[in-house]
Amino acid sequence: xxxxxxxxxxxxxxxxxxxxxxxxxxxxxxxxxxxxxxxxxxxxxxxxxxxxxxxxxxxxxxxxxxxxxxxxxxxxxxxxxxxxxxxxxxxxxxxxxxxxxxxxxxxxxxxxxxxxxxxxxxxxxxxxxxxxxxxxxxxxxxxxxxxxxxxxxxxxxxxxxxxxxxxxxxxxxxxxxxxxxxxxxxxxxxxxxxxxxxxxxxxxxxxxxxxxxxxxxxxxxxxxxxxxxxxxxxxxxxxxxxxxxxxxxxxxxxxxxxxxxxxxxxxxxxxxxxxxxxxxxxxxxxxxxxxxxxxxxxxxxxxxxxxxxxxxxxxxxxxxxxxxxxxxxxxxxxxxxxxxxxxxxxxxxxxxxxxxxxxxxxxxxxxxxxxxxxxxxxxxxxxxxxxxxxxxxxxxxxxxxxxxxxxxxxxxxxxxxxxxxxxxxxxxxxxxxxxxxxxxxxxxxxxxxxxxxxxxxxxxxxxxxxxxxxxxxxxxxxxxxxxxxxxxxxxxxxxxxxxxxxxxxxxxxxxxxx
Amino acid sequence: xxxxxxxxxxxxxxxxxxxxxxxxxxxxxxxxxxxxxxxxxxxxxxxxxxxxxxxxxxxxxxxxxxxxxxxxxxxxxxxxxxxxxxxxxxxxxxxxxxxxxxxxxxxxxxxxxxxxxxxxxxxxxxxxxxxxxxxxxxxxxxxxxxxxxxxxxxxxxxxxxxxxxxxxxxxxxxxxxxxxxxxxxxxxxxxxxxxxxxxxxxxxxxxxxxxxxxxxxxxxxxxxxxxxxxxxxxxxxxxxxxxxxxxxxxxxxxxxxxxxxxxxxxxxxxxxxxxxxxxxxxxxxxxxxxxxxxxxxxxxxxxxxxxxxxxxxxxxxxxxxxxxxxxxxxxxxxxxxxxxxxxxxxxxxxxxxxxxxxxxxxxxxxxxxxxxxxxxxxxxxxxxxxxxxxxxxxxxxxxxxxxxxxxxxxxxxxxxxxxxxxxxxxxxxxxxxxxxxxxxxxxxxxxxxxxxxxxxxxx
Numbered sequence: 001x002x003x004x005x006x007x008x009x010x011x012x013x014x015x016x017x018x019x020x021x022x023x024x025x026x027x028x029x030x031x032x033x034x035x036x037x038x039x040x041x042x043x044x045x046x047x048x049x050x051x052x053x054x055x056x057x058x059x060x061x062x063x064x065x066x067x068x069x070x071x072x073x074x075x076x077x078x079x080x081x082x083x084x085x086x087x088x089x090x091x092x093x094x095x096x097x098x099x100x101x102x103x104x105x106x107x108x109x110x111x112x113x114x115x116x117x118x119x120x121x122x123x124x125x126x127x128x129x130x131x132x133x134x135x136x137x138x139x140x141x142x143x144x145x146x147x148x149x150x151x152x153x154x155x156x157x158x159x160x161x162x163x164x165x166x167x168x169x170x171x172x173x174x175x176x177x178x179x180x181x182x183x184x185x186x187x188x189x190x191x192x193x194x195x196x197x198x199x200x201x202x203x204x205x206x207x208x209x210x211x212x213x214x215x216x217x218x219x220x221x222x223x224x225x226x227x228x229x230x231x232x233x234x235x236x237x238x239x240x241x242x243x244x245x246x247x248x249x250x251x252x253x254x255x256x257x258x259x260x261x262x263x264x265x266x267x268x269x270x271x272x273x274x275x276x277x278x279x280x281x282x283x284x285x286x287x288x289x290x291x292x293x294x295x296x297x298x299x300x301x302x303x304x305x306x307x308x309x310x311x312x313x314x315x316x317x318x319x320x321x322x323x324x325x326x327x328x329x330x331x332x333x334x335x336x337x338x339x340x341x342x343x344x345x346x347x348x349x350x351x352x353x354x355x356x357x358x359x360x361x362x363x364x365x366x367x368x369x370x371x372x373x374x375x376x377x378x379x380x381x382x383x384x385x386x387x388x389x390x391x392x393x394x395x396x397x398x399x400x401x402x403x404x405x406x407x408x409x410x411x412x413x414x415x416x417x418x419x420x421x422x423x424x425x426x427x428x429x430x431x432x433x434x435x436x437x438x439x440x441x442x443x444x445x446x447x448x449x450x451x452x453x454x455x456x457x458x459x460x461x462x463x464x465x466x467x468x469x470x471x472x473x474x475x476x477x478x479x480x481x482x483x484x485x486x487x488x489x490x491x492x493x494x495x496x497x498x499x500x501x502x503x504x505x506x507x508x509x510x511x512x513x514x
Numbered sequence: 515x516x517x518x519x520x521x522x523x524x525x526x527x528x529x530x531x532x533x534x535x536x537x538x539x540x541x542x543x544x545x546x547x548x549x550x551x552x553x554x555x556x557x558x559x560x561x562x563x564x565x566x567x568x569x570x571x572x573x574x575x576x577x578x579x580x581x582x583x584x585x586x587x588x589x590x591x592x593x594x595x596x597x598x599x600x601x602x603x604x605x606x607x608x609x610x611x612x613x614x615x616x617x618x619x620x621x622x623x624x625x626x627x628x629x630x631x632x633x634x635x636x637x638x639x640x641x642x643x644x645x646x647x648x649x650x651x652x653x654x655x656x657x658x659x660x661x662x663x664x665x666x667x668x669x670x671x672x673x674x675x676x677x678x679x680x681x682x683x684x685x686x687x688x689x690x691x692x693x694x695x696x697x698x699x700x701x702x703x704x705x706x707x708x709x710x711x712x713x714x715x716x717x718x719x720x721x722x723x724x725x726x727x728x729x730x731x732x733x734x735x736x737x738x739x740x741x742x743x744x745x746x747x748x749x750x751x752x753x754x755x756x757x758x759x760x761x762x763x764x765x766x767x768x769x770x771x772x773x774x775x776x777x778x779x780x781x782x783x784x785x786x787x788x789x790x791x792x793x794x795x796x797x798x799x800x801x802x803x804x805x806x807x808x809x810x811x812x813x814x815x816x817x818x819x820x821x822x823x824x825x826x827x828x829x830x831x832x833x834x835x836x837x838x839x840x841x842x843x844x845x846x847x848x849x850x851x852x853x854x855x856x857x858x859x860x861x862x863x864x865x866x867x868x869x870x871x872x873x874x875x876x877x878x879x880x881x882x883x884x885x886x887x888x889x890x891x892x893x894x895x896x897x898x899x900x901x902x903x904x905x906x907x908x909x910x911x912x913x914x915x916x917x918x919x920x921x922x923x924x925x926x927x928x929x930x931x932x933x934x935x936x937x938x939x940x941x942x943x944x945x946x947x948x949x950x951x952x953x954x955x956x957x958x959x960x961x962x963x964x965x966x967x968x969x970x971x972x973x
Binding site: 082083084085086087088089092219220331335360397398400401402403406407484489 | 571607611830832834835837838840842844846870871897899920922924944946948971972973
């Protein structure tokens with residue numbers, strides 16, 4: 001790499017063009033020039049008075065503006081990237097109630113009466129078509145069909161089928177669009193959730209919320225654009241922060257997780273013996289220094305750091321305001337269920353989600369774990385539904401009565417469905433269901449989605465989609481479309497190519513758009 | 515990497531160097547005039563030197579010009595004219611120089627000829643310069659902004675399309691794209707790469723590489739290959755500094771070549787376009803009903819400063835779609851006194867025709883303020899919830915807003931009369947009436963009476 005006539009230290013030089021530029025800007029001469037001038041300025045500053053140690057730089061950059069001005073953000077910057085939205089949006093906000101673990105469609109929304117007649121019979125090979133099973137049920141000597149233990153009925157003007165486990169959601173069916181024909185490519189939790197949340201089964205891509213934050217920016221500069229709430233009253237498969245991560249997008253677009261306890265964000269209060277009177281000034285100064293650093297290195301993480309310091313500062317006032325539930329009425333807590341008084345529960349998080357959406361948070365990602373019912377499904381799913389049904393319906397109702405359902409998209413669903421056959425022993429009262437990626441149900445409601453609709457169909461075994469299949473990529477494309485974004489045009493160049501949430505796939509499901 | 519070409523490298527200095535002979539020779543001409551009319555005195559002895567410099571630089575410019583001509587990027591005929599005019603002017607300049615020297619062999623003819631030669635030289639110089647300019651900038655460069663000129667006739671110009679069924683794929687869709695993005699370098703007078711998009715014949719002929727457009731095979735068509743290269747590629751078209759084709763434009767041209775068989779007279783619909791392509795082309799032709807945005811009406815331009823100053827007053831303003839000048843405006847909640855609100859709403863009138871969604875929730879709005887909203891004629895969605903002092907007296911003034919589709923007025927004092935009044939807005943679909951003066955029975959009655967409306971209450 002280095003020629004013979006070069007000095008030895010050249011061997012340390014990079015051959016990469018970008019690095020060369022950086023090295024050039026910090027090579028010996030540059031270093032001496034910069035530091036000597038810098039030291040000179042510092043020395044001069046000290047001569048002029050110790051309290052003005054950095055007077056030279058400050059003067060060059062103008063007076064320190066109070067931090068509040070960072071709020072008065074013009075059209076650019078925090079308002080997303082230029083050229084977006086691509087068209088008039090229907091949804092201004094999204095709340096995604098992620099039911100982690102893979103809720104069974106059989107006991108919730110996909111009514112399969114024929115299974116009752118076929119109790120215990122083997123799943124016909126003509127239905128399975130040689131599909132791979134997980135190692136948990138692949139070695140079973142038979143695949144006995146398990147009908148739902150729970151009764152179904154039709155509700156609302158739309159006559160949608162809902163099981164008796166979801167009595168509250170059943171009252172809201174005329175506001176809901178059920179998609180019975182979801183299908184995914186992943187059969188295990190980690191890749192399936194990662195696929196649903198980031199559009200790719202391997203970790204490393206930005207999550208849906210990060211993409212919307214990057215593309216569309218913030219509606220409230222005082223709160224993060226993308227907030228994650230993980231319910232404390234669910235167990236089972238773990239969740240990891242990369243599911244709401246920014247991937248390769250700038251760091252400030254990652255989801256900010258609120259803790260599931262009384263204090264959703266820690267360390268917001270000022271430390272003892274400090275009243276915070278000059279914090280704004282301190283942060284403004286810190287920003288100046290970071291800006292200097294940014295001018296030299298151009299590392300986007302510096303910008304992200306600046307943005308996050310400032311966000312944290314504003315959250316000192318905005319978060320206590322939004323998390324203080326004392327202004328909610330008795331009736332509201334009653335509607336969400338008694339658990340809504342216990343911070344961090346699913347019900348409390350649903351209420352919190354509404355409060356955040358009201359304040360202009362663009363994307364609230366809520367997670368409820370505990371839907372992975374391989375064995376003992378009936379009892380478990382009953383508990384799980386009790387824990388979530390009322391609050392889910394209440395959130396819909398609450399958004400609706402406040403006029404917010406019109407421009408808020410509500411999504412309910414897990415990472416895959418479950419099998420028609422029982423995993424393990426089957427009795428009338430007890431059975432289990434294994435993971436099933438080929439068909440499952442999720443629903444959307446609100447902004448731009450046709451209310452009171454059921455889209456797509458599965459066969460008698462809810463094993464294969466027979467009409468209007470909707471792939472995970474299609475779901476992503478539709479979600480972005482509702483926010484005014486063409487999923488093919490929201491891209492980010494990383495490692496030499498442009499990436500999208502839907503990669504090279506995805507079709508907007510136009511039939512469910514109102 | 516393209517090979518280096520020393521001839522062309524120097525040749526490209528021609529446009530730079532030509533200005534030297536122009537300067538020197540015209541300078542000589544000017545002195546001849548000013549000396550003759552006694553505007554100046556004693557400058558005449560400079561003339562021979564100026565003519566000599568002019569002649570020498572003209573020779574150099576000619577040589578460079580001949581080198582540049584080897585690129586083959588120029589229209590042959592126009593190039594010929596310029597070339598011979600240039601050579602002739604150089605020779606005339608040389609002759610003028612020799613005459614100016616007072617040599618004894620020219621003694622007999624100098625008196626009669628010298629002035630004529632100088633005039634011819636200046637004339638030749640102007641002609642050559644003009645022809646050269648036409649070569650570089652295009653024939654209409656000089657006259658483009660000329661007042662009172664005759665309308666130019668584009669042989670490929672077509673009448674405006676109002677329906678997609680009328681659109682000719684090439685003439686109405688493909689050619690306008692090429693005309694906008696490629697034509698400035700590929701036309702009759704400036705044929706970079708010997709390629710011109712002037713007429714159907716030149717389209718079919720293609721450029722230096724041939725196969726510019728291969729019907730049915732976009733992958734083999736040089737036109738598409740070049741526009742689809744990486745922007746860093748040397749062969750990428752259009753070159754650096756010009757506007758590249760958009761993805762949509764590339765898709766359209768690709769579709770024309772593949773599915774439209776690169777036909778120059780077939781209709782767009784004859785290519786049996788799929789819905790995506792239909793949307794693309796309809797969008798490109800700006801035909802309504804097919805663009806993604808659907809029912810967007812057009813809005814007047816709003817200067818960025820206007821938005822910025824409103825933001826400074828506390829409004830949160832988002833453009834609903836990029837470059838639409840249609841806005842979603844939110845006044846963050848928090849009670850202010852009546853006069854402050856009145857002032858803010860007055861300021862907001864600067865963009866009143868551009869606001870589609872407006873939220874004044876929980877802002878301390880009173881009946882007196884509602885009248886201020888009357889002129890916000892394009893409002894589709896209004897949120898004035900949680901302004902508890904709003905009564906029917908103020909609320910029914912909203913009936914002026916004819917484009918309104920949704921009004922949220924929960925937790926106000928709206929009553930039956932409010933609904934009766936607002937039902938006159940024909941486009942109105944939803945009214946949110948939770949926690950108002952309407953009780954459940956009244957809501958049911960009103961819902962029954964005004965079936966086009968949905969009255970949303972709560973628990």
